[in-house]
Amino acid sequence: MVRPREFQEDKALEKAMxxxxxxxxxxxxxSDLTTSMGIQKPSIYAAFGDKKELFEAALRKYIHEHATFFRRHLQSGSSVKEAIHTLFQEIVAQAYQDDRSRGCFCINTMVELAPHEPRFEVLTREHQLYLTVIFLETIERGKKxxxxxxxINAKALANTLVVSLIGLTVMMKSRPDRTFVDQSVETVMQLLD
Amino acid sequence: MVRPREFQEDKALEKAMxxxxxxxxxxxxxSDLTTSMGIQKPSIYAAFGDKKELFEAALRKYIHEHATFFRRHLQSGSSVKEAIHTLFQEIVAQAYQDDRSRGCFCINTMVELAPHEPRFEVLTREHQLYLTVIFLETIERGKKxxxxxxxINAKALANTLVVSLIGLTVMMKSRPDRTFVDQSVETVMQLLD
DNA sequence: CAAGTTAATTACCGTTCGGTACATAACAGC
DNA sequence: GCTGTTATGTACCGAACGGTAATTAACTTG
Structure with a gap:
């Protein structure tokens, strides 16, 4: 270590993400990346590797934060039904308040890259599985x-909640009337009864 | 009309799609397109316009066929529950038998282009709405x-079925164990009871 | 068969792509 | 303050991008 980095690696990765x-x-x-990250191309390559490696690092960062977001909502002490309901509502609310809704980075990657790149197929599948397990634990807790x-079939229900969240997130990309989305959330919640 | 086209427009559009x-x-x-369509770039431009117009034409073709596929399954004379169930199962089966599952072209476009291009936001939203109406009519028929x-809240249920189909289709892009998907289908079917 | 029109082929346009060689600048240790 | 090492900025690489001008070929009509 003779000359220190002039940029903060994590801040730059956040911008790339x-x-x-x-x-x-x-x-x-x-070119977009250098502008947004505030560093030049050789610095990107030195710190993160090529474009695809940078993308993977960004996705891993997202997945980590996304998982934390889910744990915080579902592993709270309150009512299980309420926790799940609130999580769904919050995701919907976020999508509609954000003008340029980005949706979910992991889902976007599943659609764009997973079918052609095994590394992203595996990465996104594992995250999906992780979310399912969090839902599963939450449901088991509610049953106890x-x-x-x-x-209630906890595994099947956990899978279905993940499927529903994916469906909602993607559907909102075409900005349908919010009634459609809210109605779907309420209908899915019937599965908890 | 002095010199006739040497290629069939619809065959070429099918390849592009x-x-x-x-x-x-x-x-x-x-370059990919000229290879696959079997015609040169100037011919593409003469027949379909620029890349984005060709894409839109391809998507419209897909949407038209996709809608027909749904109508054929849901407007059959048989049992409503069975028709919906069979539709879901067939979509899952197709995804798993195809090695390189392309998923749904409309969903792919919702994720890639809808958030940045109003024309595709509208186009995909309208197709989604159309599918919802087909489900709605089917459910009403089942009620009668x-x-x-x-x-049963027919509108809410129709929305939810579309959401579930989107979720299943996207989820399958990461090739999860088929048990997950089959379980979700069965769980969603509970909403019809 | 000649004239006029349209399609196809070739070759090319400027731009941008992802990626890198090279020179310069900033630090640590002696 | 010198030396060795690492980070930065500049300038550039070949390749591929989307798109087009210009030529050649194929047909219909008179």
């Missing part, structure tokens, strides 16, 4: 507490 | 026939 998240992999150029009926 | 469907807009180059319970 936001850009890839909003525009996707192909539509984001290195007597809040959810014991005959 | 398959390519855009599989690779998306940005990742498909004009006494197959579905009268207290």
């Amino acid at each position: 936001l850009l890839f998240w909003e525009k996707g992999y192909e539509a984001t150029s290195l 507490a007597g809040e959810l009926q014991p005959h | 398959l390519l855009f469907w599989e690779k998306g807009y940005e990742a498909t180059s004009l 026939a006494g197959e579905l319970q009268p207290h």
Whole structure:
């Protein structure tokens, strides 16, 4: 270590994440990245590798924060039904308050890259599985507490909640009337009864 | 009309559709298109306009066929529950038998282009709405026939079925164990009871 | 068969792409 | 303050991008 970095690696990665998240992999150029990250191309390559490695680092950062977001909402002490309901409502509210809704970076990557790049197929599948497990634990907790009926198939329900969240997130990309989305959330919540 | 076209416009558009469907807009180059369509760039421009217009034509073709596929399944004379169930199962089966599952071209476009291009936001939203109406009519038919319970909120249920289909289609892009998907289908079907 | 019109082919346009060689600048240790 | 090492900025690389001008070929009509 003789000359220190003049930029903060994590701040730069955060900027890259936001850009890839909003525009996707192909539509984001290195020129866009240098502008947004505030550093030149050789610095990017020295710190993160090539474009695809930078993208993967950005996605991993997103996935980590996204998982934390889910844990915070679902592993709270309150009612299980309420926690799940609130999580869904918050995701919807965020999408509609943000003018240029980026949706979910992981979902965007599943659509754009997973079918052609095994590394992203695996990465996104594992995150999806992780979210399912968090839902599963939450449902089991609700069953033990007597809040959810014991005959509920926890695994199947957890899967379905993840499927519904993916569907809602993607649907909102075309900005449908909010009524549609809110109605769907309420309908999915019936599965908890 | 003095010199006739040497290629069939619809065959060429079909090729373009398959390519855009599989690779998306940005990742498909004009060079890819000329190879696959079997015609040169000037012919593409003469027949379809620029890349984005060709993409839109391809998407419109897909949407038209996709809508027909849904109508055929849902407006059949048989049981409503069975028709919906079969539709879901067929979509899942197709995704898993195809090695390189392209998913749904319309959904892919919602994710890649809708947030940045109003024309595709509108186009995909309208198709989504159209599918919802087909589901709605099917559900109403089931209610009138006494197959579905009268207290069911048909609009909300139709929305939710579309949301679930989107979620399933996107989820399958990361090739999860099929058990997850099948379980979700069965769980969603509970909403019809 | 000649004239007029349109399609196809070739070759090319300027621009931007992802990526890098090279020179310069900033630090640590002696 | 010198030396060695690493980071930065500049300038550039070949390749590929989307798109087009210009030529050649194929047909219909008179």
